Amino acid sequence: MIRPATPFAVLTSCLCLSAFIVPVSVQAQSKSKITLIIDGFTNKNGQACVSVFASNKGFPSNGNDAIQKRCVNITEIPVVMTFDNLQPGSYAVAVLHDANRDNMANRNGLGIPTEGFGFSQNPAILTGPPKFNDAAVVVAGDNTNINIKLKYLLRN
Template sequence: MVRGLRVSGLLLAVMGLTWSSSVRASLNGNLSVEIDGVKNKQGQVCVSIFASSQGFPSNRDRIVQKQCTKITETPVKVSFNNLKAGNYAVAVIHDRNNDLTLNRNNLGMPTEGFGFSRNPEVRTSAPKFGDAAFLIAGPNTNIQIQLKYF
């Protein structure tokens, strides 16, 4: 009898692990990003998603997903699908010359528009991941980013 209970308990534990894994796997969501404040329709807007502080906001090797889209109307809307539940931060640039880079002047100041999720204040450097991070925990997440220009 004791052996039968142990086997049943083990079976339930294995089934529980399988169930919770399948639930976690189905917790993928979609992200809609609305970008306001675009100064003109020249070039494109590039949106990069990061899943950790490593490389945020400019290391291209650490980007989870990226999309560039031509500016045809404002606000610009970009959607991403099938993101795993978790914390993310988004960096956006208004890439006026289509070179996929945030161009800067001789002093290192951006000459193109930029923005981040949660719209943190930017003074002398880019925000930390934690200042821009938001949670994807459901089927649809919507965020708005206000571009800044210097």
């Protein structure tokens, strides 16, 4: 003989089901974007190349490890670029003023960069590139603005 469910049994079943439904809806987070404002270019020659990293792997020089990367012609200064579809979290950005459009960070015979470069958080550059944590920015919400000022170690 099948007994009708008691109100307590129905409530318990609903609560158990909601334990499985609620976490799924909590996990659906909205995507974020970064808007970069890149300034300090010495001229409008070439392109601005940007790599966005989600970890220290490859940062800052191995663009193949970047989660997003893109180059744009320099038509206006400052250069404004947007990177969409990012999960909330920490990111570091590396920028190169590729003045001769060879898609490389050119250096002189001593290894000193001959083109402009910059990083999120604008860390001091003393003896080499910054670590990921020195350039990391927390990205949360709909949009995070990041201002990057390029540095030139050698003037042409």
